[in-house]
Every structure is written in C-alpha cells, then in structure tokens.
Amino acid sequence: MDVLEIIRADHRLIESLFSQIEQTNDNYKLYECFNQLYEALNVHAEVEEQVFYPAIRNCQGTNELVDDAQKEHEEARQILEELGSLSPTKDEFKQKIATLKQVIQHHVQEEENEVFSKVRACMNEEERFQIGSKFATVKSKLQSEISVPS
Ligand SMILES: [Fe+2]
Numbered sequence: 543m544d545v546l547e548i549i550r551a552d553h554r555l556i557e558s559l560f561s562q563i564e565q566t567n568d569n570y571k572l573y574e575c576f577n578q579l580y581e582a583l584n585v586h587a588e589v590e591e592q593v594f595y596p597a598i599r600n601c602q603g604t605n606e607l608v609d610d611a612q613k614e615h616e617e618a619r620q621i622l623e624e625l626g627s628l629s630p631t632k633d634e635f636k637q638k639i640a641t642l643k644q645v646i647q648h649h650v651q652e653e654e655n656e657v658f659s660k661v662r663a664c665m666n667e668e669e670r671f672q673i674g675s676k677f678a679t680v681k682s683k684l685q686s687e688i689s690v691p692s
C-alpha cells in the first residue's frame with residue numbers, strides 16, 4: 543500500500559476517535575476511546591518519525607516541514623501524557639482534549655496538504671509502496687508495545 547494512503551487512513555481513524563470522545567456521555571466509552579486515541583496517536587507519530595520522515599527528508603522542500611512536524615509531535619505527546627493522568631470526567635480533561643484536537647488538526651492538514659504533494663513530486667508509486675510496507679511492519683510492532691499507562 544502507498545504510504546500516503548496508510549497515513550491518510552490513520553488520520554481519519556484519529557479524527558473519528560476525537561469525534562467519539564466529544565460526543566459520548568458514557569464514561570466507560572469515553573475511557574475506552576481515550577485509550578484508543580492515546581495508542582493510535584503515539585503509534586502513528588512514532589512510525590512517522592522512524593520510517594516516513596527520514597525517508598522524505600531528501601525530497602525538495604521537506605526539511606523545514608519535517609522539523610516543524612517533529613515539534614508538533616512532541617507537543618501532542620506532552621498533552622497526551624497530561625491527559626493520561628486526568629480523570630476523563632473532569633472539565634480539565636475536556637479542555638485538554640479540545641487543545642489536542644486543534645494541534646492535531648493543524649498538523650494533519652499540513653501533512654496532507656503540504657508534505658504529501660512534495661512527496662508525490664519526488665517519489666514514484668513503487669517507492670511509496672516500499673515505504674508503505676516498512677511503515678506497516680513497524681506500525682504493527684509498535685502497536686503491541688505502546689499502551690496507555692495504567
Ligand atoms: Fe505527523
């Protein structure tokens with residue numbers, strides 16, 4: 543699979559988890575969805591950093607975008623850790639989720655609008671598929687390692 547398609551699908555899953563968290567009144571579901579979001583976001587950011595970002599640094603005009611993206615990942619990770627230590631029923635939790643959603647929305651837009659077009663201009667389908675298969679391998683490995691601290 544094309545790495546850009548895998549990343550896009552991850553982004554849509556993450557967005558749907560944010561919506562579910564915002565819409566539910568059920569505390570158990572809230573807790574479950576947050577755990578899924580914590581895992582999905584941490585895994586996604588880590589695989590991008592291990593596989594995708596290093597692979598695209600050679601494409602023209604990506605260096606600054608990747609540096610920025612990495613800072614945004616750090617910011618997201620920090621908010622996720624703070625969220626992990628809060629009870630999902632607290633108002634502070636809801637406020638922090640809203641902040642995290644904004645950070646992620648901005649980040650995802652930048653990736654899909656700016657980074658993707660630069661990658662398409664510099665890599666053919668075969669190369670994107672090769673990176674895609676590496677992305678999938680590292681992702682499934684990390685999925686078994688990363689989970690919300692209890
Ligand atoms: Fe990212």
Ligand SMILES: [Fe+2]
Pocket residue numbers: 549553586590650653
């Ligand atoms: Fe991403």
